[in-house]
Amino acid sequence: xxxxxxxxxxxxxxxxxxxxxxxxxxxxxxxxxxxxxxxxxxxxxxxxxxxxxxxxxxxxxxxxxxxxxxxxxxxxxxxxxxxxxxxxxxxxxxxxxxxxxxxxxxxxxxxxxxxxxxxxxxxxxxxxxxxxxxxxxxxxxxxxxxxxxxxxxxxxxxxxxxxxxxxxxxxxxxxxxxxxxxxxxxxxxxxxxxxxxxxxxxxxxxxxxxxxxxxxxxxxxxxxxxxxxxxxxxxxxxxxxxxxxxxxxxxxxxxxxxxxxxxxxxxxxxxxxxxxxxxxxxxxxxxxxxxxxxxxxxxxxxxxxxxxxxxxxxxxxxxxxxxxxxxxxxxxxxxxxxxxxxxxxxxxxxxxxxxxxxxxxxxxxxxxxxxxxxxxxxxxxxxxxxxxxxxxxxxxxxxxxxxxxxxxxxxxxxxxxxxxxxxxxxxxxxxxxxxxxxxxxxxxxxxxxxxxxxxxxxxxxxxxxxxxxxxxxxxxxxxxxxxxxxxxxxxxxxxxxxxxxxxxxxxxxxxxxxxxxxxxxxxxxxxxxxxxxxxxxxxxxxxxxxxxxxxxxxxxxxxxxxxxxxxxxxxxxxxxxxxxxxxxxxxxxxxxxxxxxxxxxxxxxxxxxxx
RNA sequence: GCGCCCGUAGCUCAGCUGGAUAGAGCAUCCGCCUUCUAAGCGGACGGUCGGGAGUUCGAAUCUCCCCGGGCGCACCA
Numbered sequence: 001x002x003x004x005x006x007x008x009x010x011x012x013x014x015x016x017x018x019x020x021x022x023x024x025x026x027x028x029x030x031x032x033x034x035x036x037x038x039x040x041x042x043x044x045x046x047x048x049x050x051x052x053x054x055x056x057x058x059x060x061x062x063x064x065x066x067x068x069x070x071x072x073x074x075x076x077x078x079x080x081x082x083x084x085x086x087x088x089x090x091x092x093x094x095x096x097x098x099x100x101x102x103x104x105x106x107x108x109x110x111x112x113x114x115x116x117x118x119x120x121x122x123x124x125x126x127x128x129x130x131x132x133x134x135x136x137x138x139x140x141x142x143x144x145x146x147x148x149x150x151x152x153x154x155x156x157x158x159x160x161x162x163x164x165x166x167x168x169x170x171x172x173x174x175x176x177x178x179x180x181x182x183x184x185x186x187x188x189x190x191x192x193x194x195x196x197x198x199x200x201x202x203x204x205x206x207x208x209x210x211x212x213x214x215x216x217x218x219x220x221x222x223x224x225x226x227x228x229x230x231x232x233x234x235x236x237x238x239x240x241x242x243x244x245x246x247x248x249x250x251x252x253x254x255x256x257x258x259x260x261x262x263x264x265x266x267x268x269x270x271x272x273x274x275x276x277x278x279x280x281x282x283x284x285x286x287x288x289x290x291x292x293x294x295x296x297x298x299x300x301x302x303x304x305x306x307x308x309x310x311x312x313x314x315x316x317x318x319x320x321x322x323x324x325x326x327x328x329x330x331x332x333x334x335x336x337x338x339x340x341x342x343x344x345x346x347x348x349x350x351x352x353x354x355x356x357x358x359x360x361x362x363x364x365x366x367x368x369x370x371x372x373x374x375x376x377x378x379x380x381x382x383x384x385x386x387x388x389x390x391x392x393x394x395x396x397x398x399x400x401x402x403x404x405x406x407x408x409x410x411x412x413x414x415x416x417x418x419x420x421x422x423x424x425x426x427x428x429x430x431x432x433x434x435x436x437x438x439x440x441x442x443x444x445x446x447x448x449x450x451x452x453x454x455x456x457x458x459x460x461x462x463x464x465x466x467x468x469x470x471x472x473x474x475x476x477x478x479x480x481x482x483x484x485x486x487x488x489x490x491x492x493x494x495x496x497x498x499x500x501x502x503x504x505x506x507x508x509x510x511x512x513x514x515x516x517x518x519x520x521x522x523x524x525x526x527x528x529x530x531x532x533x534x535x536x537x538x539x540x541x542x543x544x545x546x547x548x549x550x551x552x553x554x555x556x557x558x559x560x561x562x563x564x565x566x567x568x569x570x571x572x573x574x575x576x577x578x579x580x581x582x583x584x585x586x587x588x589x590x591x592x593x594x595x596x597x598x599x600x601x602x603x604x605x606x607x608x609x610x611x
Numbered sequence: 612g613c614g615c616c617c618g619u620a621g622c623u624c625a626g627c628u629g630g631a632u633a634g635a636g637c638a639u640c641c642g643c644c645u646u647c648u649a650a651g652c653g654g655a656c657g658g659u660c661g662g663g664a665g666u667u668c669g670a671a672u673c674u675c676c677c678c679g680g681g682c683g684c685a686c687c688a
Contacts (some may be wrong), residue, residue: 070629544627
């Protein structure tokens with residue numbers, strides 16, 4: 001007879017021996033107790049943490065630990081002997097069958113069958129969704145997207161925007177405080193040329209029709225004209241100086257350019273569902289720049305060099321690791337960070353220093369995360385070092401992290417462009433994705449009305465684009481292909497979205513179920529067990545995404561979950577099953593749908609009830 | 612020249628502090644809709660993890676040397 005457990009007995013699964021909250025992830029109590037057992041055998045703390053992870057293969061059980069072998073090696077102990085001693089101290093009998101020591105010293109944990117039912121019941125009651133809030137919530141500033149004013153957003157912006165948005169969603173889901181900040185490129189030398197173009201060659205009709213295209217045209221034309229005519233370059237410099245000095249006319253034009261650009265940004269972000277807490281562009285920091293330079297000069301951290309003001313190496317790092325040194329023909333020569341140009345203007349190092357200062361003063365973050373192209377890595381190394389020398393106390397409290405990503409290449413291996421060599425506009429890319437998706441929806445579901453098909457196409461098309469960009473490891477370059485970007489099968493958003501709709505459909509038709517009934521059965525089908533095991537890894541995945549700032553972990557988790565669901569769906573009838581199996585399977589559909597939806601939303605991808 | 616990143620199946624890519632027979636998608640081939648949506652499922656084919664040496668009980672992963680590719684190297688951001 002299945003034993004009926006009242007709800008309060010479920011807390012048995014939490015740690016009676018420790019003060020942790022009830023577990024939503026079964027590896028947590030196992031790991032805690034294993035650490036206690038290790039501490040009993042080896043009183044001095046291990047240098048690397050002992051970890052319990054999901055088993056790599058179901059034949060090894062449900063969870064495994066590989067850490068004892070490393071620990072034994074470090075201390076020159078016999079790994080199997082150590083494992084035997086640790087297991088003797090380990091009390092997990094309430095959760096697991098006897099722990100098995102395998103091979104050179106793996107520990108394999110096999111959960112008792114009723115452990116599954118209890119955690120599913122707790123989840124079905126809505127107590128959690130297989131993840132736990134961070135024990136120590138942090139405050140994080142995330143700097144991402146950062147497009148330039150007066151230019152179209154193009155494919156190059158998709159990576160920073162998509163990765164940054166996924167990170168802010170992930171950190172928020174885990175209970176951290178996030179300040180997302182869009183550091184617009186709204187200041188700089190390009191405005192001198194833009195002002196000349198605006199005053200001399202503006203086509204008001206074209207501006208009204210497509211402001212971004214017109215501003216882009218102006219910049220291109222003047223830029224080319226400057227190369228032919230140096231006097232035009234001087235004029236651009238003069239306009240820039242006037243702008244910087246606060247000339248009302250130039251200021252007015254500049255503000256109009258920003259306003260027009262913001263319309264474009266709002267449109268793109270609206271489609272992508274990306275929101276920022278702050279949009280503090282470079283210009284916001286103008287008033288601070290002089291002070292930054294003076295302060296660095298006064299503290300002796302910067303000095304004049306060839307008419308510019310620059311920060312040089314302080315010699316505390318070996319040359320190879322010193323961002324302020326570069327090797328030229330076998331000799332290490334200075335590669336300083338310029339904070340004021342010889343013409344008196346400031347460059348982005350100065351702005352970035354002021355920005356770090358402002359963010360720390362304003363929000364006291366534990367971390368500031370920059371989601372920016374890997375090619376700017378040398379800049380960030382200089383920035384972080386310079387800031388640490390400038391404000392050592394603040395730098396000690398705040399971790400500055402550059403989260404870099406690779407380039408998007410064309411199929412010829414060169415930077416991705418359109419056929420005629422232009423940049424691919426982000427808006428056009430999204431349009432094409434939605435259009436292709438509409439074509440597929442119309443083919444697959446001709447019976448749906450047009451409004452429904454358009455809505456599905458929007459969700460599927462945008463999801464496909466975002467997912468393809470988040471799927472590769474962010475640090476590597478990836479080859480862009482329209483077919484791949486917009487693919488609707490394989491490891492793609494539409495596949496995951498589709499499995500969601502299947503799970504949702506069954507959940508809807510199954511109606512309400514009683515979570516308590518889950519305690520009357522234990523899952524036995526391999527497809528059920530595989531699905532449950534994977535559901536329990538959701539929290540571990542979210543934590544890994546946050547820890548390493550790698551959204552691809554979540555993509556792969558969701559793809560695996562969708563696949564496991566699909567196999568379950570093929571092999572295990574739900575609505576026609578006898579109780580209590582029906583309730584178990586219905587709960588699996590419900591919980592899988594919830595995790596798929598929550599996971600996709602964390603990637604910034606929507607779901608739809610019908611596909 | 613120096614530094615950083617990369618090289619895994621025909622193609623595009625995963626591979627978490629070194630762990631159990633290296634995974635997936637696409638492509639190709641063979642099956643599966645009287646049973647909750649086939650945008651689905653099952654199976655087959657396919658790799659000396661660029662090459663070599665080393666550390667280790669154990670290496671795609673760590674160290675060194677080559678080969679091949681990309682990016683960066685003061686007044687752009």
